[in-house]
Amino acid sequence: MEIALLLLAIQGVIGAFDTIYYHEWRARLPAHIPTAAPELRLHAGRDFLYAVLFGTLPWLAWNGLWVVGLGLVLTAEILLTARDFVVEIRVRAPLGDVYGGERVTHAIMGILYGAMLAFLIPVMTEWWNQPTGLAFAPPSIFEPLRWGLSVMAAGVFVSGVRDLYASFDLPWGGWPWKEKASFPTRP
Amino acid sequence: MEGKGFVSYPPLMARRTFHRSIFFAAGVYNILWGVYSVFDPQWFFRVAGLPLSNHPEIFGCLGMLIGLYGVLYLQIAKSPEAGWWIVEVAFAGKIFGPIAAIWLVAQEVWPGRALLILCVPNDLAWWVPFSLYLHDAWKIRQPASSQQ
Numbered sequence: 462m463e464i465a466l467l468l469l470a471i472q473g474v475i476g477a478f479d480t481i482y483y484h485e486w487r488a489r490l491p492a493h494i495p496t497a498a499p500e501l502r503l504h505a506g507r508d509f510l511y512a513v514l515f516g517t518l519p520w521l522a523w524n525g526l527w528v529v530g531l532g533l534v535l536t537a538e539i540l541l542t543a544r545d546f547v548v549e550i551r552v553r554a555p556l557g558d559v560y561g562g563e564r565v566t567h568a569i570m571g572i573l574y575g576a577m578l579a580f581l582i583p584v585m586t587e588w589w590n591q592p593t594g595l596a597f598a599p600p601s602i603f604e605p606l607r608w609g610l611s612v613m614a615a616g617v618f619v620s621g622v623r624d625l626y627a628s629f630d631l632p633w634g635g636w637p638w639k640e641k642a643s644f645p646t647r648p
Numbered sequence: 649m650e651g652k653g654f655v656s657y658p659p660l661m662a663r664r665t666f667h668r669s670i671f672f673a674a675g676v677y678n679i680l681w682g683v684y685s686v687f688d689p690q691w692f693f694r695v696a697g698l699p700l701s702n703h704p705e706i707f708g709c710l711g712m713l714i715g716l717y718g719v720l721y722l723q724i725a726k727s728p729e730a731g732w733w734i735v736e737v738a739f740a741g742k743i744f745g746p747i748a749a750i751w752l753v754a755q756e757v758w759p760g761r762a763l764l765i766l767c768v769p770n771d772l773a774w775w776v777p778f779s780l781y782l783h784d785a786w787k788i789r790q791p792a793s794s795q796q
Contacts, residue, residue, distance in 0.1 A: 509679075513683070517687065521687070595687060618680075622676055625672075625676070625722075626672060629668065629672055629722075629725055629726060631665070631668055631669050631672060631725075632665060632669065
């Protein structure tokens with residue numbers, strides 16, 4: 462379980478970089494509504510799923526039938542990411558395309574997610590054989606990793622609310638970015 | 649104007665941005681409350697000082713319903729003119745819920761703290777903004793002649 466959570470934490474760090482550098486600083490997606498709204502909603506949905514993973518896996522065991530629920534969360538993340546790959550083609554067209562480095566980041570995150578699943582599935586198999594219920598059973602892991610993941614849960618939830626809010630074109634949704642009329646052009 | 653290349657849109661409601669912001673906040677609040685209650689269905693009993701429930705899954709189910717209401721609120725935040733009937737149903741819940749809770753406190757089945765924890769943030773806090781929304785939604789449903 463420790464390796465699965467370590468991979469999840471690395472995923473969280475790279476995801477934070479992808480969001481802050483590419484989505485916010487370079488593309489300034491929240492300032493480009495309605496064009497960027499579909500992508501932002503997908504990001505928000507995925508952020509909420511990650512908040513559940515970051516918030517529960519370091520603390521709880523998803524025993525018995527709850528494994529099905531965890532499986533749905535993990536599958537939904539894959540489906541949202543697949544949909545995001547398609548939607549961002551249209552959304553980023555005015556920018557030229559998704560940035561090259563961003564594509565590489567997404568590929569690394571996809572590989573990491575697969576590796577994390579490979580270590581998580583055996584744990585889920587153990588949980589499947591337990592009586593159904595969510596049990597408070599913190600796995601024995603490095604304590605800073607547990608708390609780091611919990612902080613990431615809060616951070617990714619806030620990021621999701623920010624993207625969802627911006628996608629609704631509500632007041633100050635694009636803050637702190639100013640662009641409204643069109644995407645910035647690439648140098 | 650319809651039939652000649654023009655489309656008539658329904659009127660937009662007053663204080664539209666305010667209502668959209670409120671329902672966005674309500675949606676996020678409900679989803680957060682609901683998801684947390686699914687994962688920790690004993691939290692209310694613990695915090696209120698009540699005996700832990702023998703069937704916490706019922707409270708978890710309540711969390712699921714409240715979370716799903718959050719999805720409906722987000723839809724209202726997108727197009728507030730279309731969602732008034734959802735808010736009427738939700739507002740009815742925000743009236744009947746506290747009535748039942750007050751009765752339980754009066755019967756000393758629940759401590760007063762339970763009322764504070766459950767009804768103030770979930771129900772009473774939303775009475776004014778929901779009433780204002782229903783008022784504005786009602787105004788745009790009136791025939792134009794009666795809106796003078």
